[in-house]
Amino acid sequence: MRRIWLFVVVAATFGLLAAVIQAQPLQAPRTLTAELRAALEQVYVRALPAAVRIETIPEGTGSGFFISADGLVMTAYHVIEDTRSFRVINSRKESFPAEIVGYDEFRDIAIVRARVGGAVSFLSLETSASPRVGEPLLAIGNSRGQFIAPRYGLVNTVERDIFPFFNSIAISTTIPLAPGDSGGPVLNLAGRVVAVVVAIGQPDGVFESYLSPLQGLGEVIAQLQAGRKRDVPYIGVQLFQIDDETAATLRIPKEGVLIRSLLRGGAAEQAGLRGLSIRRENGQEVYDFDVILEADGRPFNDVTQLQRYIRSKEVGDSVTLTIRRGQQILKVELRLTPNPTRRG
Template identity: 80%
Template sequence: MRRGWIWIAVLLAALAAVIQAQPLRPAEVRAALEPVYNRALPAALRIETIPEGTGSGFFISPSGLVLTAYHVVEGSRSLRVVNARREAFPAELVGYDEFRDLAVLRTQVREAVPFLPLETAISPRPGEPLLAIGNSRGEFIAPRYGLVNTVERDIFPFFNSIAISTNIPLAPGDSGGPVLNQAGRVVAVVVAIGQPNGVFESFLSPLLGLDELLTQLQAGRRRDVPYIGVQLSQIDDETAALLGIPKQGVLIRGLLRGGAAERAGLRGLVVRRENGRDFYEFDVILEADGRPFNDVTSLQRYIRSKEVGDSVTLTVRRGNQTFRVELRLTPNPLRSG
C-alpha cells in the first residue's frame, strides 16, 4: 500500500511539473504585467530625432539620464524625448556601445523625474512573461506583452552581441524601449525584430552583468564596432573554380573608401579583359593574428570582438605570394565625415 501511495505522489508531482511547464496564455501574461506597465508608464519615453525618426527609451535616473538603443539616435542632428504627460525635453547623446546597441542620453529636465530600476544580476528565463513599452504602429508609449523564447539568441551580424529572443509583438518605433519583468525591473532593451526561420521573433539587448558598462556610458564612453574596411565573400566551389584558387581563406570582394584595408594597399576583386580573356586581381585573407579563417562570419566576429584602435595582423595571399600586413581598426568608414 505504501508503494502505491509513493507512485501516486510521483504521478502528482509529474502532473504538477507538466502544468507548471505549460506556457501562459496571452490574457494571463497581460493580467500579470498590466500593473507593471501602469507603474512604469511615468518613466517611459518616446524619442524623436532629426532627421525624422521615432524610437523609445526610458529614464534611468532622477536627473534625467535616458537609456535607449544606439541605432535609434545614431547620426541624429538633434534629439528630444516626450514623456507620458506629453512633456518634451531636449536631449543629447552622452555615451554609446555600438556592439550591444545601447546608448545613454542626457535630457534637460526641470525637476527630478521618475525612473526605472535596472536588473543586471538576474537573467530572464525561457517562458518568462515580459513587458515591453514602445511607440510603434502610431501608438504612444504603449505596452507589448509576451514570453521569452531563449536568452542566448545569436543574430550576428545584425546584432553583434547575444540577444534575448521573445514573441513580444514589437514593430519599428519600439526600438530602445524598456523590457520589464514581473518585479518591475528592466532586464533588457528592445533592439530588433525578424523572421529568421519563418517565425516572428523580437530581440532584446540584455542588461545582465553590465553595471560597469552602464556606468561608463553615463560617464561618456563611446564604443564603436571596429572595422578593417572590406567587403568579404565566401570562397565556395563556384568561386574557387572561377578564380582558380583553393577553398582557403576569405575573398576580399571590395574595399570601403577610407578604411584601414584601403590605406594598407589591399585589393578588392577586379576583372580585366585582355585579348578576349578575363583576368582577375584580388586578395584573399588567410589568417588574422595567426588564426586561420575560412568563413566570413567567423572573421567578422573576431574583428568585432576587438576595440577601435586595436591592431590586427592579416596574412594575405595575392596570386602566388603570401604576405602579412598590420591594420589599425577604425569605426565604420562609411560614417566618417
Template identity: 85%
Template sequence: MRRSWLAFAAVAYLSILAAVIHAQPVQPPRTLSAEMRAALERVYTQALPASVRIETVPEGTGSGFFISADGLVMTAYHVVEDTRGFRVIDSKNQSLSAELVGYDEFRDIAILRASVNEPVPFLPLETTSGPSVGEPLLAIGNSRGQFIAPRYGIVNTVERDIFPFFNSIAISTTIPLAPGDSGGPVLNQAGRVVAVVVAIGQPNGVFESYLSPLQGLGEVIAQLQAGRKRDVPYIGVQLFQIDDETAATLRIPKEGVLIQGLLRGGAAERAGLRGFAIRRENGQEVYEFDVILEADGRPFNNVTELQRYIRSKEVGDTVVLTVRRGQQILKVELRLTPNPTRRS
C-alpha cells in the same frame, strides 16, 4: 562565363528594427497566463511615468526610459545614430531637449541626457541576472501610433544569434513589437529592466522580437554614463565566401575569404590590401585579388565568423591578417577603425 559568385557579403551593420532574421528554429511560444499578464499590467502602471517617446530628425520615432532622477535616458543606439537631432517626450507629453552622452554600438544601447527642471521617476536596472526561457516580460514602446504603450510576451531563448542585424547575442521573445518600440525598456515581474528592444524578425515563418540584455553590463553602463562612445570596429572591406565555383574560376584553394572590394578610407585600403579586379592581358581576362586566410593567427573560411571576430575587438586595436595575393603569402598589420562609410 558565369559570374554569379561576384555577389558579396558587405561588412555593414544593419540596425533596422523591422529586419527579417533568418536564424535557427525556435521552440513553440508558451502561453502568457492570466496571472502573468495581471502581474505585468501592475508593473506597467508603475513603470509608465519613467518611460518616454523619442522623436528624431529626420522624422522617426523610438522609445526609451529614464534611468536616473536627473534625466539620463537609456535607448537603443540605432534610434539616434546618424540623426541630425532628437527630443524626448515624457509621460506627461512634455517635450524635452536632449543630447547623446555615450553609446555602445556593439550592444546597441545609448545614454541620452534630457533637460529636466525637476527630478524625474526612473526605472531600476537588472544587470546581475537575466531572464530565463519561458519567463513573462513587459516591453513599453511607441509603435502603431500608440504612446508609451505596453506589450506582453514570453522569452523564447536567451542566446539568439541574429548577426549581422545585432552584433552581440540577443534575447528572443514573443512580445508583439513593431517599428517605434525600438529602445524601449523590457521589464520582469519584479519591475526591473532586464533588456532594451532592438529588433524584430520572422525566422522560418515564426515571429520573434529581439532584446539587448543588460546582464553583466553594470560597468559598461557606468562608462556610457561617463561619456564613453564605443563604435564597432571595421577592417573596411567587402567580403565574399569562397565556394566551389569561385575556387574553380580563380584556380585557388577553397580556403579563406575573398576581398571583393574596399571601403574608401578604411583600414584595409590604407594598409594596401586589394579588392577584386579584372584586367585584360594578351586578350585574356586576368583576375587580381587578395584572400584573407587568417586574423591574428586564426584561420577563417567563413565571412560571418571573420566579421564576428573583428566586431569583438575595439576601435584602435591592431589586427594582423595573413593574406594570399597570387603566389605570395603576406602579413598585413592594420589598425581597426569605425565604419568609414559613416565617419570621416
C-alpha cells in the same frame, strides 16, 4: 546615415530596424495566462511615468526610459545614431531637448541626457540576472501610432544569435513589437528592466522580437554614463565566401575569404589591400584580388566568423592579416577603425 544591414530583408520605419533572421531551434515557452498579463499590466502602470518617446531629426521615432532622477535616458543606439538632434517626450507629453552621453554600438545601447527641469521618475536596471525561457515580460514603446504603450509576451530563448544584424547575443521573445518600439524598456514581473528592444524578425515564418540583455553590464553602463562611446571596429572591406565555383573561376584553393571590394577611407584601403578587379590581357580575363587567410594567426574560411572576430575587438586595436596575393603570402598589420562609410 542609418545603419543598413546587408543580406537581410529589412522593414525599417522611423529609425527602428526590423530584420528577418535565419531560423534557429526555439524552446517552447509557457502560456501567458490572464493572471500573468494582469500582473504585467500593473507593472506597466507603475513604469509608465519613466517611459519616453524619442523623436529624431532626420524624422524618426523610437522609445526609451529614464534611468536616473536627473534625466539620463537609456535607448537603443540605432535610434539616435547619426541624428542631427532629438528630443525626449515623457508620459505627460512634456518635451525635453537631449544629447548623447555614451553608447555601445556592439550591444546597441546608448545613454542620452534629457534637459529636464527637475527630478523625474526612473526605472531600476536588472544587471545581475537574465530572464528565463518562458518568463513573461512587458515592453513599452511607441509603435503603430500609439504613445508609450504596453506589449506583453514570453521569452523564447536567452541566447539567440542574429549576427551580423546584432553584434552581441540577443534574447528572443513573442512580444508583438513593431517599428517605433526600438530602445524601449523590457521589464520583468518585479518591475526591473532586464533588456532593451533592438529588432524584430520572422525566421521560418515564426514572428520573434529581439532584445539586448542587460545582464552583466553594470560596469559597461557606468562607463556609458561617464561618456564612453564604443564603435564597432572595421577593417574596411566587403568579403565574399569562397565556394567551389569561385575557387574554380579564380583558380585558387578553397580557403580563406575573398576581399570583394574596399570601403573608401578604411584601414584596408590605407594598407594597400586589393579588392577583386578584372582586366583583359591578350584577349583573356585576368583577375586581381587578395584573400584573407588568417587574422592574428587564426585561420578563417568563413566570412561570418572573421567578421565576428574583428568586431570582438576595439577601435584602435591592431590586427595582423595573412594575405594571399597571387603566388605571394603577405603579412599586413591594420589598425581597426569605426565604420568608414559614416565619415563626413
